[in-house]
Amino acid sequence: MPQPAGAPWGTAARATLHCLTGCAVGEILGLVIGTAFAWHNVPTMITAIVLAFFFGYSLxxxxxxxxxxxxxxxxxxxxxxxxxxxxxxxxxxNSVVALVPGALDAGLADLLFWGSLALSFAVAFVVTTPVNRWMIGRGKGHAVVHAHH
Incomplete structure (x- = not known):
């Protein structure tokens, strides 16, 4: 079976790392805000997601x-x-963090909070890189940005 067309893996990994950087900044800021204000899980996660999109787009x-x-x-x-x-x-x-027992209730000083977050970013990177490779190979996603550099 022929391999589907795509961008080189290095290009896809760099695009994913770029995206992950913005997402991580927003996600961490949102989780810190929600945890510091003792918000429940849903408003904290919504804040983190909104800020992840904001910082991802901002970069x-x-x-x-x-x-x-x-x-x-x-x-x-x-x-x-x-x-x-x-x-x-x-x-x-967010799915990874939600699936780690106790992670949603962990505080900012807890290793579980930071460990589950690090794990979630690693898993998200591994899952998103092939998606970016597929999109870039078809002239979409970060390929759109590279035309303007």
Missing amino acids: TLYAVLRAGMGLAGAVKVALAADTVSIAVMEAVD
């Missing part, structure tokens, strides 16, 4: 704006480049 916006594109065009590029990647990453990493 791409910054790069594309710096390359000289206008704001409206940069927003379109960021949405096209990152939406699927961030959505997959968020679905995976």
